[in-house]
Amino acid sequence: MFPSQIIITLVGNEQVGKTSLISTFTNSEFCENVPSTLSDQTFSTELLPENVSLRLVDTNKNNPESLLNKLEGCDLVCVLYEIGSSKSLQSIVEFWLPFLEENGYTQPVIIVGTKNDIVHEKEDYETQNKMNKILMGLSLNFNRIELCTKCSAKNPQSVFNFFLTAQEIALYPLNPLYNVSTQELNPNFHQALLEIFKICDQDNDNLLNEKDFDYLEFKVFNSKLEKIGYPTIVKTISDGTFSGIQSNSITVEGWIYLCKYFISNGSRRIIWKIIRTFGYNNEFIKIKNVSIPEIKVKPEESIEFTDEVIQFLEEKFNEYDQSQEGFLTKNFFEKIFFYEGGFPYVENWMNCIETEKNNRITLNGFISIFQLKLISDTNNILKTLVRLGYPNEISKMFKIQRDKLIDFEQKTCNRNVFVAYVFGSKGSGKSTLLRSLINEEFFPIYLSTTKTQIVANQITNPKSENEKKNTLILVEYINETNIINSSRILNCDVAIFLYDRGNVDSLKYIQNIFNKMKISIPVVLIENKIDLPKIDYKLKSKDMQNFLKAFNLKKPLELSLKDYSDESLFFQEIIKRAKTPWDYMLKPKIQPLKYIIPISTAVTIGSILYFYLNKKKKNKDN
Secondary structure, eight states: OOOOOEEEEEEESSSSHHHHHHHHHHSSSSSSSSEEEOOEEEEESSSSSSOOOOEEEEOOOOOHHHHHHHHOOOOOOEEEEEOHHHHHHIIIIIHHHHHHHTTTOOOOOEEEOOTTTTTTTTTTHHHHHHHHHHHHHHHHHOTOOOOEEEOOOTTTTHHHHHHHHHHHHHHSOOOOTEETTTEEEHHHHHHHHHHHHHOOOOOOOOSSHHHHHHHHOOOOHHHHHHOOOHHHHHHHHHHHOSSEEEEEEOOOHHHHHHHHHHHHOOOOHHHHHHHHTBBBBOOOOOOOOOOOOOOOOTTOOOOOOHHHHHHHHHHHHHHHHHTTOOBBBHHHHHTTTGGTTTTTHHHHHTTTTTOOOSSOOOOOHHHHHHHHHHHSHHHHHHHHHHHHTTTTTTTGEEEEEEHHHHHHHHTTHHHEEEEEEEOTEEEEEHHHHHHTHHHHHHHOOOOOOOEEEEEEEEOOTTOOTTTTOOEEEEEEOOOHHHHTTTTGGGGEEEEEEEEEOOOHHHHHHHHHHHHHHHHHOBBBEEEEOTSSSSOOSOOHHHHHHHHHHHHTTOOOEEOOTTTTTHHHHHHHHHHHHHHHHGBBBBOOOOOSSSSOOOOOOHHHHHHHHHHHHOOOOOOOOO
């Protein structure tokens, strides 16, 4: 399986031509005036047989943190220098290549000389010869370099050809296959070839005869390679190695020689096609073909990961976080789910979890997205865990939690994942509450919510560091009045009702809801925006007490999302009330419904996630 997208990052000194190359490729013509840095540019392309899309990433040397983020997760980096400038080329030797090595960059590298259209008359032959020797030395001493080339942004055809070549190198890299210094196949690749040989050896005679080779061709290419043909293959091997052919069949030595031959003659695509068809990734680790029985969760039950899985995910996060900064980039995160067939519309998913200021995923966000996927796409996320190397039985990945009614009757709760629905009038702060759960900064301008929103995060009890983290999922419905008196309200563990301290209609909105409610549910009442002056609700203190008593409500929690410095305490209180719902049940004025068939929380949240997160995101350029 090939990736669905190739990410190429361009680096180099200021004004070396990074942005101009991307601009010319984007517009098919040279532009005199370009910005200092372009945003990422994504192209749907059919230039290569694998039909992958291409993302070009521009960088700024003066922003090291952003530079490192853009390098993480890319498939290939182009290091640019200006032709005719010895100083520009020297910066590659003294800064850029050491920078890549020091930061653990392991992907292919292309050295690109820019401004090839300019004739540098002042540069004498000796200087040019010296620069060529430097480039040759770089190729020999830095094994990630796969190509040294030249290009001009003023020549659209040369730019097109350059990026086509760059895509091919990213898709079919040499370095994982072959050690140029020793001229030998890399050990992991060699082992993969031996395993593929055994699979294709249908009669187990340790030889590949014509029938075995036909099997290989049809499996990889869905047809015979007519242009090559088995006799041609046999002759090629016979001419190259004495022990490669036996009884007109290919030996192991012949198979290894043939693969070397393809590599040395520029046919790396054939090799990578074989490797990926047989299920290997770029590190030649075979991706497991996982089969998991369908996991069924009854409507009254819920599903969670076990402590073992949470620990496994924490270890995986630390393994992937090569910079040890505590974050993963979106690019790298997408690659984790590569063999699941991709993580659809990952940007929408990232709106649901905690990220830091540069949009990198935190550990809490990493675990939260797995929890959301467990609810909405149970079997696929369990397959992903197996592919990531989870070592234990599938049955130890998850636990099915019992009916919440039993928890209620026995007044005990062992669950660690909780769902809260958030209700309130427009402008009461619902969306701000959701964004604060994932630690986004307070945004003072009111923006009306136009679609159902969902966020999730891991909540730690600051008073007890050893206490297990809980997952809190907040949902804001756009059509909340349709939810409140339907059976769907029973799928939340607690309902949060916000009112605006500075708006009398905000409290009346909630009062009207309570007066019409027919279902008894656990409720948290929140008086939001306590940083504002308190208005006269036309309710005396005694009247307010009577209001709370009439509906069996606790005193409202006071909150200011604008000034609140530690939301974790507040969300810990929400978790507490979700764990002990029997203490916070709303008493409806209308006779409660005697029997309601609950919808599975997994079905409800899963459907929200499907329509909200898997809805194809519109191209920003449209």
